[in-house]
Structure formats: structure tokens, C-alpha cells
Amino acid sequence: MTETRAVLVTGSTGGIGTATVRLLQSRGFTVYAGARGPAAFEPGVRVVPLDVADPSSVAAAAKRVAGEVDGLWAVINNAGVIVQGPLELVPADEWRRQLEVNTLGPASVIREFLPLLRSGAGRIVNVSAATGRVAMPLLGALSASKAGLEALSNALRLELTPWKIPVIVIEPGTTETQIFTRAGAAADAAMQQSDRDQVDLYAAHLMAYEKAMSRFKPGPVDKVAKVIVRAVEARRPRRRYAIAEARTLGAILPKLPAGLRDRVVSGAVGLNGIKP
Numbered sequence: 001m002t003e004t005r006a007v008l009v010t011g012s013t014g015g016i017g018t019a020t021v022r023l024l025q026s027r028g029f030t031v032y033a034g035a036r037g038p039a040a041f042e043p044g045v046r047v048v049p050l051d052v053a054d055p056s057s058v059a060a061a062a063k064r065v066a067g068e069v070d071g072l073w074a075v076i077n078n079a080g081v082i083v084q085g086p087l088e089l090v091p092a093d094e095w096r097r098q099l100e101v102n103t104l105g106p107a108s109v110i111r112e113f114l115p116l117l118r119s120g121a122g123r124i125v126n127v128s129a130a131t132g133r134v135a136m137p138l139l140g141a142l143s144a145s146k147a148g149l150e151a152l153s154n155a156l157r158l159e160l161t162p163w164k165i166p167v168i169v170i171e172p173g174t175t176e177t178q179i180f181t182r183a184g185a186a187a188d189a190a191m192q193q194s195d196r197d198q199v200d201l202y203a204a205h206l207m208a209y210e211k212a213m214s215r216f217k218p219g220p221v222d223k224v225a226k227v228i229v230r231a232v233e234a235r236r237p238r239r240r241y242a243i244a245e246a247r248t249l250g251a252i253l254p255k256l257p258a259g260l261r262d263r264v265v266s267g268a269v270g271l272n273g274i275k276p
Contacts, residue, residue, distance in 0.1 A: 006069045006120070007232065008061075010034040010052055010109060011079030012041075016127065016175060019225035020076060021045060027229060029073065032065055034109075036079075052079045052105030053097070062112035071120020074232045075113050077106035077149075078127045083141040086202045095141050102145035107152060114165075123166040125231050126153050130171050130242070130249035134261070137271055138209050157239065166239075168231045173244025176218040201276075208270030219244050 007024055011017040012033035018041075021033045025045055033041055034050030041047065048064060051057040065072070083090060083098040106126055117124065131139055132146030150169065157167035224243055231237045242250050253261055266272050 005073040006030040006032065006065075006071070007074040007076065008032045008034060008048075008065065008072060008109075008113065009076045009078055010050060010105075011036075012047075013037060013039045016172065016221050016224045016228075017078045019221040020078065020228050023222075023225045023229050024232065027233070029232075030069070034061060034079070052077075052109055053100040055108050058105075058108045058112050062116070065113070066116055069116070069120075071118075072113060072116040072122045073120055074123050074125055075109060075117060076125040076127070076228060076232070077109055078228075079105060080127065082139075084139055085141075086138055086205060087140045088198060089202060090141055098141040098145045099148070102142070103148035103152065106149060110156065117165055118163055121164070123168060123232070123237065124153075124156070124160075125168045125170060125228060127170045127172065127228070128153070130173070130246040132171075133250045134253045134265065136265060137269055138205065166237050168237050169240045170224070170228055170231060171240065171242040171246040171250055172219075172224045172227075173246045174216045174218045175221055175224055204274045205271060208274065212268065212270040216245075 005028070007029050009017055009021050009024070009031060012021045013035045017033075021031050021041060025031045025042060030046070031044075032046045032048050033039060034048050034052070036049075036051045039047045046068075048061045049057065050061040079101060081098060081101045083094045110124060116122070126149055128149050129142070129146045131143040132148075132150040135143035135147070153167050153169050160167065227241050227243055231241055253264065256264065263272065
């Protein structure tokens, strides 16, 4: 493998992104690490200022990379946020942030970097979530954003068939990363600004959800990074790679009758039996 195989990773400054950057570099790739803030990597990693929610930032990053390489082997859309809470309690600006980062951001990145992918016979790897195929209560904003990314990926795959550019979806399970801690802090801040009577309506929901989530043991980020790198290196990559419990959520639950599926999902997050 030669250094001409250049890749871009968005959301590189923590968790899955950092692990992916390091593993790709160890495999001989020239890695462009898209970072919204300060980033420190091993020598050789090329850090690029990149805020996926800012189209001008994305355009500037694409211009810089195009000035250094003739093509890209892969674009990995990893940047993401989690907005959680009942729809009634999630502020409008948090909904916008969720969609701008998780759905519109990857679309912007793909649009700007497609010329480099064409010239490099590259591929697109979108990091999604099982919630994109099975919506979860109290994660409506996240589910909507990932459903949008799923639809975007499926449409794009067909649009890019003439150029033989694979579009791959990665579905991690619950992963040991700070994204969940940040999501909880953001949700708490939003609750503080909400009407107390409205918040009290969902007190049982929130308590049950927190208890249910505490039972999930997050997996290591390295496991997800290895799957991403496998998709990047595969001669004929699969359309989808599901990891850990994402295999159950995304593959089995959608096939259940709607009523049964609702009961299973509601029970999984502890909402069965809650009364007003």
C-alpha cells in the first residue's frame, strides 16, 4: 500500500474518529483528519480545519486537500452529535444542530469532495446508527438525522453507479465514547430551560430511560475503527457493516409486525407501563 491512497476522516478529534485516523495511518494511508477544533496526532497525519455544519469550512477543506493530492481513496463521514429527549422538550435549535451535523454535514462533505473521489476511484463511508432504521423513543432527533443519512446513502449509491463509487454504511453499536456524555450534558441544559410542568410530564420516561441505558455496556472504539478500515480496504465492500447490538436492532426489529416492534422497542428503554 502506498501513500498515494489518501483518505479524509471527519470528526477526528475523539472516539471512533481518532481511533480510525490512527489505524488508517498505521496501514499506510495518507490521512487527512478533519477537525473542528484543536487536534494532535502522530507525525504524518494532516490535520484539516473542518466544521461539517459550516459549508464554507467544508469548501475550504476540499480546496486545501485538492491542492495536495490528485484524488482520494475514501471519505469517511464520522462527525456526529446526539441530541436526546422527548420531542416536546427538545429546543428547535437543538433539532437544527442535530440535522446540520448528522445529515446535512455529510451531504455537504460529499458534494465538495466528490471530484477528488472520482479522480481517485474512491469510496464513501458513512457512519450511521441502527436508530436510522429503527427509531427509538427519546432519541427522535437522532433517529431522524440517521434515517436521513441512510436515505441519502441509498440514493447516492445509485446515483454514483456510473463512476463505480461505493457508498458504505457503518452501524456501530453502543460505543465507549464521550459523545454520550456530551449528549447527556446538552439534554440536561435544555431541560433547565424548559417549562417545569412540561418536564414533569416526562419524569417517569426520563428515569426509565436512564435506568435502561445504564444496563448497556459500551464496546471499545477500536472495534468500530477496525470495521471502518475493513470497509476502506475491501476490494468489493459490502453496502452495510453492522456492529454489536446494531445487528439485532437494524436487521431483526424492522421485520417484526409493527405492534410487536413498538412493544419491544418501548420495553427496551423501559417505557412500557408508564401512565400519564
